[in-house]
Amino acid sequence: MLNYAVDPVLLAGRVPPGTELDFFDGRTYVSAVGFRFLQTRVLGVAVPFHQDFDEINLRFYVRRPAEDGSRRGVAFVRELVPKPAIAGVARFAFCEPYASVPMSHDVRDDGEGDARRVSVTYGWRDRTGECTVALRAEGDPALPAPGSLEQFIAEHYWGYGADRKGRGLEYAVRHDPWRVWTAAGASFAGNAARMYGTELARAISGTPDSAFLAEGSAVSVSWANIIL
Secondary structure: OEEEEEOOHOOOOHOOOOEOOOOOOOEEEEEEEEEOOOOEEEEOOOOOOOOEEEEEEEEEEEOOOOOOOOOEEEEEEEEOOHHHHHHHHHHHHHOOOOOEEOOEEEEEEOOOOOOOOEEEEEEEOOOHHHHHHHEEEEEEOOOOOOHHHHHHHHOEEEEEEEEEOEEEEEEEEEEEOEEEEEEEEEEEEEOOOOHHHHHHEEEEEEEEEEEEEEEEOOOEEEEEEEEO
């Protein structure tokens, strides 16, 4: 997770109906996130050849008032996967901005304790070239400190978007809190203007304001509901 503080004006037109931008210490963040889906099931069914795959997304943070309190969630600029069928199902079921492109990953985890070294690279290719999200970390992971930026970024349990009629959509994302490594080094490389637009691509072209690696866990995602 590579996190960049950006001008909220860059996101104002992308905020899903029924939500508002969320801030941490007065700053608006976008995150370039690379990860692997493993043992994926849809309605409890494992689809052959579509269970394990990469995703890279660019997301930002929103909140919505609700009867049970303010719901903090994420919304997406773009989500990339390597298989057209996965992108098509996600666009149909959740109206999410998925696209399919050739993708790759390289994950290395060596040593133990203080000598542990972890490096992760995710990448994609399109007609403009190749883009990569890379990070390296050391030691063992730990739960993020309460009130930290890492907790703000990692612990969001709602997703938001808009349907084809422009109505807000909300879905629940459930998982245990993730342990994280603070990055010893991280970078985003390549021309992402085609996927993210010129201004957001420029915003994530420099050194991230923060970066960390999350250990991951089992995750469940509910079907989307219309926000009334």
